[in-house]
Amino acid sequence: xxxxxxxxxxxxxxxxxxxxxxxxxxxxxxxxxxxxxxxxxxxxxxxxxxxxxxxxxxxxxxxxxxxxxxxxxxxxxxxxxxxxxxxxxxxxxxxxxxxxxxxxxxxxxxxxxxxxxxxxxxxxxxxxxxxxxxxxxxxxxxxxxxxxxxxxxxxxxxxxxxxxxxxxxxxxxxxxxxxxxxxxxxxxxxxxxxxxxxxxxxxxxxxxxxxxxxxxxxxxxxxxxxxxxxxxxxxxxxxxxxxxxxxxxxxxxxxxxxxxxxxxxxxxxxxxxxxxxxxxxxxxxxxxxxxxxxxxxxxxxxxxxxxxxxxxxxxxxxxxxxxxxxxxxxxxxxxxxxxxxxxxxxxxxxxxxxxxxxxxxxxxxxxxxxxxxxxxxxxxxxxxxxxxxxxxxxxxxxxxxxxxxxxxxxxxxxxxxxxxxxxxxxxxxxxxxxxxxxxxxxxxxxxxxxxxxxxxxxxxxxxxxxxxxxxxxxxxxxxxxxxxxxxxxxxxxxxxxxxxxxxxxxxxxxxxxxxxxxxxxxxxxxxxxxxxxxxxxxxxxxxxxxxxxxxxxxxxxxxxxxxxxxxxxxxxxxxxxxxxxxxxxxxxxxxxxxxxxxxxxxxxxxxxxxxxxx
Ligand SMILES: Nc1ncnc2c1ncn2[C@@H]1O[C@H](COP(=O)(O)OP(=O)(O)OP(=O)(O)O)[C@@H](O)[C@H]1O
Numbered sequence: 295x296x297x298x299x300x301x302x303x304x305x306x307x308x309x310x311x312x313x314x315x316x317x318x319x320x321x322x323x324x325x326x327x328x329x330x331x332x333x334x335x336x337x338x339x340x341x342x343x344x345x346x347x348x349x350x351x352x353x354x355x356x357x358x359x360x361x362x363x364x365x366x367x368x369x370x371x372x373x374x375x376x377x378x379x380x381x382x383x384x385x386x387x388x389x390x391x392x393x394x395x396x397x398x399x400x401x402x403x404x405x406x407x408x409x410x411x412x413x414x415x416x417x418x419x420x421x422x423x424x425x426x427x428x429x430x431x432x433x434x435x436x437x438x439x440x441x442x443x444x445x446x447x448x449x450x451x452x453x454x455x456x457x458x459x460x461x462x463x464x465x466x467x468x469x470x471x472x473x474x475x476x477x478x479x480x481x482x483x484x485x486x487x488x489x490x491x492x493x494x495x496x497x498x499x500x501x502x503x504x505x506x507x508x509x510x511x512x513x514x515x516x517x518x519x520x521x522x523x524x525x526x527x528x529x530x531x532x533x534x535x536x537x538x539x540x541x542x543x544x545x546x547x548x549x550x551x552x553x554x555x556x557x558x559x560x561x562x563x564x565x566x567x568x569x570x571x572x573x574x575x576x577x578x579x580x581x582x583x584x585x586x587x588x589x590x591x592x593x594x595x596x597x598x599x600x601x602x603x604x605x606x607x608x609x610x611x612x613x614x615x616x617x618x619x620x621x622x623x624x625x626x627x628x629x630x631x632x633x634x635x636x637x638x639x640x641x642x643x644x645x646x647x648x649x650x651x652x653x654x655x656x657x658x659x660x661x662x663x664x665x666x667x668x669x670x671x672x673x674x675x676x677x678x679x680x681x682x683x684x685x686x687x688x689x690x691x692x693x694x695x696x697x698x699x700x701x702x703x704x705x706x707x708x709x710x711x712x713x714x715x716x717x718x719x720x721x722x723x724x725x726x727x728x729x730x731x732x733x734x735x736x737x738x739x740x741x742x743x744x745x746x747x748x749x750x751x752x753x754x755x756x757x758x759x760x761x762x763x764x765x766x767x768x769x770x771x772x773x774x775x776x777x778x779x780x781x782x783x784x785x786x787x788x789x790x791x792x793x794x795x796x797x798x799x800x801x802x803x804x805x806x807x808x809x810x811x812x813x814x815x816x817x818x819x820x821x822x823x824x825x826x827x828x829x830x831x832x833x834x835x836x837x838x839x840x841x842x843x844x845x846x847x848x849x850x851x852x853x854x855x856x857x858x859x860x861x862x863x864x865x866x867x868x869x870x871x872x873x874x875x876x877x878x879x880x881x882x883x884x885x886x887x888x889x890x891x892x893x894x895x896x897x898x899x900x901x902x903x904x905x906x907x908x
Pocket of ligand 1: 672676696699702
């Protein structure tokens with residue numbers, strides 16, 4: 295059998311370094327077992343009780359064999375005395391047999407009921423902790439990779455863990471205790487017959503140990519390789535549009551095919567010898583072999599008068615039961631190993647960094663924004679470098695700069711997608727990290743590159759931050775965002791649920807997002823203009839919607855068009871994370887990046903004018 299990953303090996307929670315674990319199956323196996331212990335702690339007491347009851351039920355498994363031997367004795371006595379068997383003793387033996395059978399079933403049922411209850415409790419507990427953890431995570435953490443991890447943790451991994459909690463403790467305990475109890479009873483019947491029942495096992499165990507060596511490490515490696523296959527598959531499917539458009543299907547498919555081929559090679563190299571060894575060892579404990587050993591030598595012993603025929607039959611039957619228990623132990627160890635990888639993923643999600651909540655929350659005393667020597671890094675990448683900038687209340691600030699210069703990062707720090715590493719972001723004189731989330735999002739609304747519409751009705755999507763909004767309020771916001779007329783053309787109007795079958799253009803989705811920001815009526819708006827103009831047909835409508843949105847608010851807009859920059863109260867130019875110029879249009883017209891932007895737009899203007907003339 296494989297080395298059993300004992301649940302009690304480690305008692306502390308792991309702090310897995312994902313990279314080390316992926317490259318070291320041994321460390322991953324150890325961390326997986328520790329993760330299981332950590333996750334199961336809330337139901338550890340219930341699982342112990344389940345194991346105890348299952349163990350007691352397993353001990354009662356010897357009852358039929360005791361009854362068999364006892365009946366043998368009664369019959370033998372009757373036969374040797376030439377009288378009828380003692381009916382009273384036979385009835386008593388049968389009654390005891392039925393009684394212990396019922397008790398055994400009851401204990402087993404109770405054990406399973408308790409572990410199933412523990413399973414339901416643990417499932418709810420883990421899901422609750424995941425929801426809690428992601429609720430406290432900085433918004434910047436929700437990349438597509440992390441969202442995939444959350445989905446896998448909630449859907450697949452909790453399922454793997456919970457199946458294990460419901461069944462494995464009861465079945466494994468029974469599979470360990472029952473053969474031990476049976477063996478003990480066989481030794482009580484006669485020590486030589488007892489040894490016969492396990493005569494084939496040393497060879498079986500040696501072969502199994504040889505073929506299952508490194509089983510837990512290989513299982514951890516299998517999980518890593520499978521994850522790699524899934525990742526290349528997801529990569530292939532999610533990028534299929536671009537891949538097809540650029541005629542690179544073969545190349546992208548190659549990555550997936552290579553990962554799948556590598557997995558298949560690894561799996562075959564591992565399992566073929568394993569199965570051969572397993573088949574060989576199983577044949578050693580096959581029923582004919584066991585019967586031959588136990589009945590053969592047993593008959594010789596009975597012939598010598600050492601034991602009775604009933605003793606031999608009882609011990610031979612015991613010998614037949616033992617291999618099945620060993621198989622159950624093997625299967626449940628394998629499940630423990632798989633569950634270890636799942637537990638590890640769940641813990642990694644639970645260890646999501648959270649934004650600290652303020653002990654004494656404060657309300658902003660105005661709607662101006664101030665960045666004071668703010669720096670922020672994504673790991674090694676310094677995205678915002680010592681930026682100081684004032685945005686007076688009721689003004690519009692346009693943020694411009696080359697791609698990757700840190701505009702989105704700086705803007706989202708206002709909405710506390712993350713906290714700066716150094717420096718402070720204040721609204722109305724109060725640091726954003728000193729506000730509760732409710733207060734912050736009452737003051738700051740944002741329309742970002744991805745409209746992030748949810749799988750719910752259009753009405754609920756618009757009323758997301760104001761769930762008690764009336765339909766009139768929702769429609770008013772939608773009218774201001776120039777989307778009301780379109781929604782009314784849909785068969786279900788505002789009750790239309792946005793799912794994969796809803797055909798919204800990018801511009802329509804954007805305007806619903808604008809309506810969502812409008813209904814909050816927040817005095818501060820963070821706006822990424824990038825996608826607002828991806829839909830040329832509705833560009834003017836979106837522009838009008840945006841005009842509604844920005845009126846009278848403090849606006850920070852990540853601008854991409856000189857037209858919207860020119861109208862701003864101030865323009866802030868970013869390059870490589872640093873703020874390199876701030877001023878009105880005429881004040882910074884000589885700034886190289888801004889001047890280049892103006893020249894480019896003038897050339898575009900000339901081109902479109904020339905096109906029109908032609
Ligand atoms: N989630 C992230 N993880 C790691 N690095 C990131 C992440 N988001 C942005 N970066 C990096 O931080 C730097 C600033 O990125 P940011 O998106 O803020 O720039 P930007 O000026 O808004 O770019 P764009 O105009 O292309 O959206 C870039 O080097 C970018 O690669």
